[in-house]
Amino acid sequence: MSASIVFHLLATLGYSILGFWLWSDATKSPGPAAAGMAQRVLLTLAVLLHGAGLLQGILPEHALYLGWALALSAALWLGMVIFWVQSLFMRIDGLLLILLPAAALVTLLAGVFPQGHVVPHTQSEWLRIHLLIAFTAYALILVAALHAILMAALDRQLHQPVSNVDNRSLLGRALDSMPPLLTQERLLFQLITISFGVLTLTVITGAVTSQRLLDRPFPLDHKTVFTLLSWATFGILLWGRHTRGWRGRIALRWTLAGFAFVLLAYTGSRFVLDVIL
Numbered sequence: 001m002s003a004s005i006v007f008h009l010l011a012t013l014g015y016s017i018l019g020f021w022l023w024s025d026a027t028k029s030p031g032p033a034a035a036g037m038a039q040r041v042l043l044t045l046a047v048l049l050h051g052a053g054l055l056q057g058i059l060p061e062h063a064l065y066l067g068w069a070l071a072l073s074a075a076l077w078l079g080m081v082i083f084w085v086q087s088l089f090m091r092i093d094g095l096l097l098i099l100l101p102a103a104a105l106v107t108l109l110a111g112v113f114p115q116g117h118v119v120p121h122t123q124s125e126w127l128r129i130h131l132l133i134a135f136t137a138y139a140l141i142l143v144a145a146l147h148a149i150l151m152a153a154l155d156r157q158l159h160q161p162v163s164n165v166d167n168r169s170l171l172g173r174a175l176d177s178m179p180p181l182l183t184q185e186r187l188l189f190q191l192i193t194i195s196f197g198v199l200t201l202t203v204i205t206g207a208v209t210s211q212r213l214l215d216r217p218f219p220l221d222h223k224t225v226f227t228l229l230s231w232a233t234f235g236i237l238l239w240g241r242h243t244r245g246w247r248g249r250i251a252l253r254w255t256l257a258g259f260a261f262v263l264l265a266y267t268g269s270r271f272v273l274d275v276i277l
Helices: 003-028 037-058 068-086 093-112 125-159 170-175 181-214 222-244 248-276
Strands: none
Touching: 003 037, 003 093, 037 068, 037 093, 068 093, 068 125, 068 248, 093 125, 125 181, 125 248, 181 222, 181 248, 222 248
C-alpha cells in the first residue's frame, strides 16, 4: 500500500470522526455551530494528513501524476485550506457540517482509486502556473457549491417548518444551528465573485499555455468547452445578481450548474475514461 493511500485513509478517518463530533454537537445545541479548540486541532491534523497524501500521490519522483480522484481530492484539500484560513476571521464553522462529509468521501475515493496518468509538459512554467490557478478555482467553486447545497436545505426547512422541535429530523436540528440565510447568501456571493476572478485567470493562463505548447489558444476539447461554459455560467449569475437582484433558489441553481460544468471539465471525463471504460 502506497504512502498516498495510507495518508488519504488516515485523513478520511480524521474527517469522519470530526464530522460525527460536530453533527452530534449541532443536534444538541440551539445556537450557531462552533468548533472548539480540540475540534480545530483535529481539523488541522486531518488537513495536514490530506496534504501529505496529495504530496505523495501527485508529485512522485519530481513528476506530476493526476487521476480523477486525486484531482478531486486536491481541489477539496485547497477548499479545506481556504475554509481554515477564512475561519480565522469569521465564524463560519457551520459550513463544516457539509464540508467534512464531502472531505471524508473524497479522501476515501482517492485512497480506493489512486489510478491516474503522468501529466506531460510539466517542465513548462506556464503549465505549472495554470494548474495551480485552475485547482484554486476548482476548490473555490467546490466550496461554493457545497455552501449552495447547505443553503438549499436550509431554505427548504424555512418553507416547511416543523412546530415541534422534538419532531425535527437530525438534519433539521443541525440546520437550526446554522447562521441566518441572508448571512450565508452574502458569503456565497463573495465566494462566487472570487471564484469567477480566479476562473478568469484560469482561462487566460490556459490559453497562453495552450498557445505555447500546442500553437492553439483554445483547443476544442472537453476541458476547454466545459471550463468556458462554467465561466459563462458564473458570469451570467453575477450579472443577474447586480442588474436584476437574483438571489435565493435562482442563485443556487446557477451555482450548482457552474460547478457541474467544472466537474465535467476534468474529474467527470477522467472518471469515465479511468473507471467506466
